[in-house]
Amino acid sequence: MDFIFIAQQSFSAALGVNTIIFALAAIGLNMHFGYTGLLNFGQAGFLAVGAYSVATLVVSFNFPLWAALLAGILNSVILALLLGLPTLRLRADYLAIVTIAAAEIIRQIARSATFNKYLGGSDGITGKFGKDFFALNPFKSGLNTPFLRYNGNDLWVVVTGWALVIVVLFVMWLLVRSPWGRVLKSIREDEEAVRSLGKNVYLYKMQSLIIGGIVGSFAGFVYALSRQSVQPDNYGTALTFFAYTVLILGGAARVFAPIAGSIIFWFLLVFIEQMLRQAVSAGYIPEWLIGVNQVGQIRFMLVGLGLMMLMIFRPQGIFGDRKELALDARA
Amino acid sequence: MGKAQLMRKIALGLAGFFLISSFSISGSALAAGTSSILAGEIKDSTSTPLPGVRIKLTGPNGFATQLTSDQMGKWQVKVTSTGIYDVTLDQTSLPSGQALTDVTKATRKINVLMLGTTLTVLFPIGPGTEKTPILDQSAQLLADGLILGIIIALAALGLNLVFGTTGLTNFAHGELLTLGGLLTYFFSAVAGLPVFAAIPVAVALSALIGGYLQDRLLWKPLRKRGTGLIAMLVVSIGFAIFVRYVFLFIFSGDTRQLPQFAGQAGLEIGLVSITPKSIMSTSVGLLLLIGATLWLLRSKMGKASRAVADNPALAAASGIEVEAVIRSVWILGAFLAGFAGIMVTLNQGVSFLMGQDMLLLIFAAVTLGGLGTAYGALVGSLVIGVLIQLSTLIIPTELKYVGALLILIIILLVRPQGILGRKERVG
Numbered sequence: 001m002d003f004i005f006i007a008q009q010s011f012s013a014a015l016g017v018n019t020i021i022f023a024l025a026a027i028g029l030n031m032h033f034g035y036t037g038l039l040n041f042g043q044a045g046f047l048a049v050g051a052y053s054v055a056t057l058v059v060s061f062n063f064p065l066w067a068a069l070l071a072g073i074l075n076s077v078i079l080a081l082l083l084g085l086p087t088l089r090l091r092a093d094y095l096a097i098v099t100i101a102a103a104e105i106i107r108q109i110a111r112s113a114t115f116n117k118y119l120g121g122s123d124g125i126t127g128k129f130g131k132d133f134f135a136l137n138p139f140k141s142g143l144n145t146p147f148l149r150y151n152g153n154d155l156w157v158v159v160t161g162w163a164l165v166i167v168v169l170f171v172m173w174l175l176v177r178s179p180w181g182r183v184l185k186s187i188r189e190d191e192e193a194v195r196s197l198g199k200n201v202y203l204y205k206m207q208s209l210i211i212g213g214i215v216g217s218f219a220g221f222v223y224a225l226s227r228q229s230v231q232p233d234n235y236g237t238a239l240t241f242f243a244y245t246v247l248i249l250g251g252a253a254r255v256f257a258p259i260a261g262s263i264i265f266w267f268l269l270v271f272i273e274q275m276l277r278q279a280v281s282a283g284y285i286p287e288w289l290i291g292v293n294q295v296g297q298i299r300f301m302l303v304g305l306g307l308m309m310l311m312i313f314r315p316q317g318i319f320g321d322r323k324e325l326a327l328d329a330r331a
Numbered sequence: 332m333g334k335a336q337l338m339r340k341i342a343l344g345l346a347g348f349f350l351i352s353s354f355s356i357s358g359s360a361l362a363a364g365t366s367s368i369l370a371g372e373i374k375d376s377t378s379t380p381l382p383g384v385r386i387k388l389t390g391p392n393g394f395a396t397q398l399t400s401d402q403m404g405k406w407q408v409k410v411t412s413t414g415i416y417d418v419t420l421d422q423t424s425l426p427s428g429q430a431l432t433d434v435t436k437a438t439r440k441i442n443v444l445m446l447g448t449t450l451t452v453l454f455p456i457g458p459g460t461e462k463t464p465i466l467d468q469s470a471q472l473l474a475d476g477l478i479l480g481i482i483i484a485l486a487a488l489g490l491n492l493v494f495g496t497t498g499l500t501n502f503a504h505g506e507l508l509t510l511g512g513l514l515t516y517f518f519s520a521v522a523g524l525p526v527f528a529a530i531p532v533a534v535a536l537s538a539l540i541g542g543y544l545q546d547r548l549l550w551k552p553l554r555k556r557g558t559g560l561i562a563m564l565v566v567s568i569g570f571a572i573f574v575r576y577v578f579l580f581i582f583s584g585d586t587r588q589l590p591q592f593a594g595q596a597g598l599e600i601g602l603v604s605i606t607p608k609s610i611m612s613t614s615v616g617l618l619l620l621i622g623a624t625l626w627l628l629r630s631k632m633g634k635a636s637r638a639v640a641d642n643p644a645l646a647a648a649s650g651i652e653v654e655a656v657i658r659s660v661w662i663l664g665a666f667l668a669g670f671a672g673i674m675v676t677l678n679q680g681v682s683f684l685m686g687q688d689m690l691l692l693i694f695a696a697v698t699l700g701g702l703g704t705a706y707g708a709l710v711g712s713l714v715i716g717v718l719i720q721l722s723t724l725i726i727p728t729e730l731k732y733v734g735a736l737l738i739l740i741i742i743l744l745v746r747p748q749g750i751l752g753r754k755e756r757v758g
Binding site for chain 2: 039085086087089090092093094096097098100101102104105108109112113114237238241244245248294297298300301303304305306307308309310311312315
């Protein structure tokens, strides 16, 4: 078994593009779920809106990239308003069902043949819509060390992505420490109490939904730009649930949790996959038990099992504080 | 949901989460050759292959040919020069009731850039609006909608009963449908039982594994621990992901058809055409629903379950054994959901994603009828089922679920407690 390769793959993934995408998605969810107690199961919808805004506007409407990014942010705000208007007055479990439905609506519209002309149907959009972004890339040659390995474009995405994550995280940190952030936390703890103090709970929840949604659309930008393509089925409910796993792994209602969660999540995922893959091809695991192309499935089983175990035995995650969790209320 | 669509979903879903490193492989084209293949698969909206559909091709250098789709709805043509080809689907050769969803797209221009490639040409086909009179079409859709409604109702009843008695919003409920379908597939196709015998075995095992054991080994201990409801909701998501990929691991990603009754000609009854297997399974489903409703209304346990749903503490104080009620509700729910899964399997086969695809419809039905109210689930399911099918009169078939989900959101705007839900604060 090639342990150097396994280590290289695992560490590269731990700091890689997917880690950035899920960290951003989870930062958004942390705003919704961790701080405000909103059970938003439609985060994939925000990512889809971000990703499709960039791809569609640049490819089909010839927008410059920066304008498409701005439009993407605007679209995610619109989505948050549309989503929040009917749902924010609802109980947590209703909110969960409606947001998951909304995200699914977005995915099905994106993959439909009806809007094929602009959204590319089930194949999505592939094109050079990120060429303005990659034109700025100073690292054409990429990086190749025993522990980290990226090609030129990926390295550029990784560097800019982490810069984005740090900026977003800093803003989040400022926000949740502010009086505004304290109101959010008290809404999570006891909505009625906050209402009785004369705060407009609905408005605060809406602001939280919008901000978390914008961060979600950032994740969508990274997703689309890094792959130079968008595919509707990447933005299914699984994406949202994985983002939740990342958030809960790190510890909800902790500013740094999404990053820690995402790094650990992707490290483990890739590490386990590579170990299994090599063990299978080296014959340590018999072929009849696990085929090489079944390794990916084991990975997903472990994610599901991990999410269950976390929630049962350590709902506060690795860094969280059990007292700061909106999990014990009768929904 | 169609087989091809499912396969694509699986492929994309997995590909989406693959490493960046493996990403470079995806672009690999075939090596340049001396000919290219234009191919396609002609299927209706339910993924039933349509044989005998005529395809005409014209291309550069006076290239022209005509062919018909085979038994699997497939066709392919070898071309030997690059250039733009016109691929035309002869709309008159489509079976009655089927038409292109976009009639302006009967001709597709395909640009063969280099040889050695295979290009797929797809024509989205759905229930036609041109060929069938609107009355016949509505009647057929109404019948399909009622069948779908009964399937959803069977699944929704259990979800709602569990929610009512324990407060658990169970995101793993869809997997109970998959379990029922896969067990039936296993006992009929693998173990060799006739389908009629496999179904009762599968339903009984669904109730045992999906109902009794699931509650006993997972949810009961969690209730004992005092796990919060939101935490349990997240646990159910993890459980759903886990179970789904266990199914994928064991049964692979194919859509499995039962060895008997896979293809069946429809019986013409009045204005509608229904397959015998649909009539049989829907009748049994309806009987099960009536039975479950009577159980809730008349039996001691049924009454107790409604009491627990209403007020668990008071029910316990008045001598009702709450755990026993919850156990029977789980068993009943899994039993009904298992049969719902079998109904889906009979009609369109079973894959590991079946439950996931049905889950949102079940949620929509339950929310529409009123979360936690047993009869609400029935009404909501029938409304959702019929609306989904009838909506295809106006909107493209592929967007019919979007319509259903939109209705869900709109209902929540105007009547958050659902059709039969009691008026109470839900926000």
